[in-house]
Amino acid sequence: MADATSVRPRLSSGLVPRRQAWAHRLVISPTVLSIVVLGLYPLLFILAAAFSDSTLGKPFRDWVGTENFELVLADGDIVASFARTVLYALAISIVSVILGVVIALSLERATRSGSVVRTVLLLPLITPPVVVGTLWKLVFNPGGGLLDTLLRGVGVEGASVAPLSSTFWALPAIGLADVWQWTPLITLLVYAALLTQDGAVTEAAALDGAHGFGLFRHITWPAIAGTVAAVFFVRLVIALKVFDLVFIMTSGGPGQASTTTSYVIYQVALKEFDVGRASAITLLFAVIVTLITLPVAALTRKLSHD
Amino acid sequence: MTSRTTQHVRRRRIVAATASIAAAALALAACAAPAENEQAGAGDFAGQSLSALLITSHEGAANWLKENFEAETGATVELTIVPYDEIGSTLALDQQSGANTIDVAAPWYVSIGDLAAGGSIQDLTDWISSTPSLEEDDFIQSIYDPYTLVDGQRYGIPFDGDTHVLFYNKEILERNGITEPPATWDEYLEDVKTITANESANGVYGSAIFGQKSPLILGAAYANRLAGFGGTFVDDDGKPTINSPEAVAAAQALVDAVPYAFPTPAETDFGVGNGAWYDGKVAFIENWTDLGVGSETNPDSTVAGKWGVTTLPVGGDNTEPRASLVAGFTWVISANTEKTDLAKAFIEFAASSEVNSELIVADPQTGIDPNRVSSLESDAYGEKYPELQNVNRTTLNGSLAWPTGENATQAAQILTDELAKLIAGEGGTAQETLDRVQAEWETILG
Numbered sequence: 118m119a120d121a122t123s124v125r126p127r128l129s130s131g132l133v134p135r136r137q138a139w140a141h142r143l144v145i146s147p148t149v150l151s152i153v154v155l156g157l158y159p160l161l162f163i164l165a166a167a168f169s170d171s172t173l174g175k176p177f178r179d180w181v182g183t184e185n186f187e188l189v190l191a192d193g194d195i196v197a198s199f200a201r202t203v204l205y206a207l208a209i210s211i212v213s214v215i216l217g218v219v220i221a222l223s224l225e226r227a228t229r230s231g232s233v234v235r236t237v238l239l240l241p242l243i244t245p246p247v248v249v250g251t252l253w254k255l256v257f258n259p260g261g262g263l264l265d266t267l268l269r270g271v272g273v274e275g276a277s278v279a280p281l282s283s284t285f286w287a288l289p290a291i292g293l294a295d296v297w298q299w300t301p302l303i304t305l306l307v308y309a310a311l312l313t314q315d316g317a318v319t320e321a322a323a324l325d326g327a328h329g330f331g332l333f334r335h336i337t338w339p340a341i342a343g344t345v346a347a348v349f350f351v352r353l354v355i356a357l358k359v360f361d362l363v364f365i366m367t368s369g370g371p372g373q374a375s376t377t378t379s380y381v382i383y384q385v386a387l388k389e390f391d392v393g394r395a396s397a398i399t400l401l402f403a404v405i406v407t408l409i410t411l412p413v414a415a416l417t418r419k420l421s422h423d
Numbered sequence: 424m425t426s427r428t429t430q431h432v433r434r435r436r437i438v439a440a441t442a443s444i445a446a447a448a449l450a451l452a453a454c455a456a457p458a459e460n461e462q463a464g465a466g467d468f469a470g471q472s473l474s475a476l477l478i479t480s481h482e483g484a485a486n487w488l489k490e491n492f493e494a495e496t497g498a499t500v501e502l503t504i505v506p507y508d509e510i511g512s513t514l515a516l517d518q519q520s521g522a523n524t525i526d527v528a529a530p531w532y533v534s535i536g537d538l539a540a541g542g543s544i545q546d547l548t549d550w551i552s553s554t555p556s557l558e559e560d561d562f563i564q565s566i567y568d569p570y571t572l573v574d575g576q577r578y579g580i581p582f583d584g585d586t587h588v589l590f591y592n593k594e595i596l597e598r599n600g601i602t603e604p605p606a607t608w609d610e611y612l613e614d615v616k617t618i619t620a621n622e623s624a625n626g627v628y629g630s631a632i633f634g635q636k637s638p639l640i641l642g643a644a645y646a647n648r649l650a651g652f653g654g655t656f657v658d659d660d661g662k663p664t665i666n667s668p669e670a671v672a673a674a675q676a677l678v679d680a681v682p683y684a685f686p687t688p689a690e691t692d693f694g695v696g697n698g699a700w701y702d703g704k705v706a707f708i709e710n711w712t713d714l715g716v717g718s719e720t721n722p723d724s725t726v727a728g729k730w731g732v733t734t735l736p737v738g739g740d741n742t743e744p745r746a747s748l749v750a751g752f753t754w755v756i757s758a759n760t761e762k763t764d765l766a767k768a769f770i771e772f773a774a775s776s777e778v779n780s781e782l783i784v785a786d787p788q789t790g791i792d793p794n795r796v797s798s799l800e801s802d803a804y805g806e807k808y809p810e811l812q813n814v815n816r817t818t819l820n821g822s823l824a825w826p827t828g829e830n831a832t833q834a835a836q837i838l839t840d841e842l843a844k845l846i847a848g849e850g851g852t853a854q855e856t857l858d859r860v861q862a863e864w865e866t867i868l869g
Binding site for chain 1: 515518
């Protein structure tokens with residue numbers, strides 16, 4: 118075995134370490150550049166804009182301190198959009214995950230080689246959100262949409278059924294489109310986790326009399342819990358950012374009934390030209406998202422390690 | 424096209440003769456200073472290209488302008504078409520980011536105050552005042568100032584003189600025993616109630632109301648009533664007056680009409696509303712005058728020859744119909760363009776009387792309404808669309824315009840959001856709704 122000190126003279130020459138240091142810098146430079154360009158610059162821009170009078174045409178006109186934050190927190194519609202978005206995201210994520218797990222279990226039981234089914238499941242995922250929004254808007258169209266036609270078919274006056282014009286149903290209707298689009302992702306990920314189960318363990322449990330919900334609770338669930346928590350985390354983050362479906366299906370209406378925070382940010386920045394206030398909303402929403410997702414992230418880590 | 428060409432030739436001869444006389448006079452006076460704003464002639468811009476930003480509703484007009492301007496000057500025009508509610512932000516971002524890909528644009532006139540404050544567009548005051556060929560006096564005066572003026576400076580040249588009028592389907596009115604279109608908003612409501620009660624089971628409704636949450640859509644439906652009731656957005660000093668008795672009555676008239684409209688107003692944008700009109704599913708629709716052109720020329724129209732048009736109804740103490748400048752688009756030159764001369768030549772061409780006269784009767788429909796007295800009163804318009812010409816003349820007697828200074832786009836959005844809540848049943852009474860708007864407007868408009 119070579120003596121460690123025998124290689125030290127080469128290091129002490131000064132040429133190699135400098136070369137190695139530059140090599141290290143070269144290797145990590147793409148990562149550093151990515152962080153700066155994709156993370157640091159936008160964050161600094163938003164921070165500076167949030168504390169300044171910034172318009173679309175002229176950012177950073179004047180330092181205004183916390184004025185933008187005060188305006189945002191005093192605006193009942195914006196504060197309501199925070200609560201609406203969080204409730205929407207939690208509800209949609211829970212429904213998506215439950216549905217996704219149930220469908221994945223059904224798939225696993227029904228066929229272990231269901232490539233056709235898996236391909237079909239991918240369709241909503243690969244459909245652009247703008248098409249999904251348009252599709253579901255047509256479904257809910259009170260003048261001849263699918264829902265209207267079905268209700269007329271069973272003798273219900275369809276003209277009075279317009280979910281997207283109802284302050285109560287508009288957001289659930291958007292949520293339905295959201296669930297339709299993203300549940301297949303959860304299904305596929307959970308299905309993949311189910312395929313990694315050790316068949317011998319399941320078989321042994323069945324021989325010991327475990328079946329039905331008991332088999333799921335004591336054998337299957339512990340095997341997929343970490344994956345389910347992880348996909349819930351991902352689904353929650355996606356749902357908190359919902360914009361495209363709202364934009365296409367309701368424009369945030371009727372009234373403010375389906376106005377989510379992402380839509381408010383778009384409206385304030387690009388329709389009202391007020392980048393300063395939009396940045397303040399963004400920062401406040403980032404804090405809320407962090408507070409909501411941190412416990413979920415911790416739960417995910419715990420279940421993955423158990 | 425032939426008449427336009429002839430007029431151009433005649434104009435060029437006059438300009439040439441005038442120029443010759445002026446040159447001779449200058450020579451005799453031994454004064455050789457060049458004219459500050461020489462007009463470009465055909466071919467002067469050959470080989471140059473111009474980037475123009477317009478909205479989707481103006482795509483037909485944009486293509487017409489591109490073809491004819493290229494033929495006239497030898498320049499190339501590159502078109503960028505965006506949705507109507509994105510043109511202001513697209514222009515502002517293009518200039519602020521330093522991309523500077525846009526030379527001229529035709530944004531909503533309400534946004535010119537914000538675009539000017541953001542340094543996105545050029546002050547055209549000196550150029551306009553020193554260019555007689557723009558024929559300032561020929562612009563419809565109730566349109567000209569709102570479309571161009573910000574704090575005493577002119578930033579635009581009118582392009583599309585959009586005003587709303589009331590279209591009606593003669594067949595539906597006859598079926599329901601209605602012999603005359605409504606003159607007041609109360610009569611309008613009664614007619615709409617009658618028709619919806621009689622025919623909604625067959626998918627026919629009294630009206631289509633643009634109610635989608637956008638200033639150009641729901642804001643337009645409200646502005647029509649505000650004009651009818653004799654109200655204003657702001658007073659002569661620019662102070663908000665949006666919670667006046669007239670404004671509150673206008674909001675209430677909108678709320679009262681919503682339950683009887685084509686389902687549902689909250690989902691009714693231009694596509695849905697115009698589609699219902701062309702399908703013959705609605706008796707009344709408030710729309711731009713060019714809908715009449717579309718009713719005759721659109722391949723999807725089932726109402727050709729079956730429609731009539733009248734001025735917007737009145738309400739309250741007001742008895743005189745008023746035009747409502749709900750939309751309206753104006754030519755601006757981007758702040759950082761390096762092709763200012765070419766841009767000026769283009770908008771002078773596009774806003775000229777001859778071109779406006781051509782666009783308002785063009786087939787296929789261009790989406791352009793009269794912006795000049797001469798085009799409004801042109802023989803071609805009168806012969807082809809006499810009813811449209813007649814109702815458009817209301818713009819000659821004053822009109823209701825949105826505020827146009829800095830923060831005007833935010834003001835329009837605030838009003839629209841509150842109106843959306845009002846018609847959705849979330850905003851309290853009309854008075855409470857407009858009191859909230861007034862308070863916010865006083866903060867941002869002063």
